Amino acid sequence: MRPDERPSSSRTTRSSSAPSRTAQSPCVGSASLSRTVLVTAGTAAFGASVWAALDRSHDGLSLLLVAFALLAVGAAWLERGPDSAKELALVATLGAAAAAGRVFFAAIPGVQPVTVIAVVAGAALGRRSGFAVGAIAAFVSNFFLGQGVWTPWQMLAWGACGVAGGLAASLLRRRVALAVFCFVLGLAFSAFMDVWNWLAFYDQHTWQTFVAVHARGLPFDLSHAIGNVVIAFVAGPELRRLLDRYNRRLHAEVVWA
Structure with a gap:
């Protein structure tokens, strides 16, 4: 190969689900913990809203719990990265x-x-x-x-x-x-x-x-x-x-x- 020649690059695609060999940083562990907390809180709030919905006088509380659950789970989803x-x-x-x-x-x-x-x-x-x-x-x-x-x-x-x-x-x-x-x-x-x-x-x-x-x-x-x-x-x-x-x-x- 002549000095003025450069190796050509080729482009391939692979699934983003392939295992990564990079070491896990403390930030990744912290993000995983925050996602777990958000999902747990959102699930608990949604479960409480379903229970509160059995009482017709608690419609405001049930809707407030639903809104909190959606916000918590949405935030956890965004924590997963750009693809998420x-x-x-x-x-x-x-x-x-x-x-x-x-x-x-x-x-x-x-x-x-x-x-x-x-x-x-x-x-x-x-x-x-x-x-x-x-x-x-x-x-x-x-x-x-x-x-x-x-x-x-x-x-x-x-x-x-x-x-x-x-x-x-x-x-x-x-x-x-x-x-x-x-x-x-x-x-x-x-x-x-x-x-x-x-x-x-x-x-x-x-x-x-x-x-x-x-x-x-x-x-x-x-x-x-x-x-x-x-x-x-x-x-x-x-x-x-x-x-x-x-x-x-x-x-x-x-x-x-």
């Missing part, structure tokens, strides 16, 4: 889109796209992101549809739909499988909210009163489930592929050799 900030921005955007869809379809009883979007987010981005999308969508949309003691329970229910999507990610690539899964989760979401309604508004907690509560809301439950099927068929796989591509780009890094 990008992921959080995507999750917030998906949550806002799901909330907007819920508000837009509010005139049609039971039709709520939040379930499908949370499931697809969980399948493409992971259980943590799926839970966050569902919870954010419930919290934001209720600023337009009405906040109350039901908000923490809706956040928990739609967040659980996102977690379920993450657990069943490998099974949800086909349109029919996704539609059936969202149909079942639509019924499960409604049944979960019936439990809250039964616990919060009825003095006698018997099977008879629960069956009465569930039967009264069954037409809306079926509307929710059928709406999920339609939305999943129309846009589910396309949204999944879009988020899969973004997720691969988000967790890849460029290495110059």
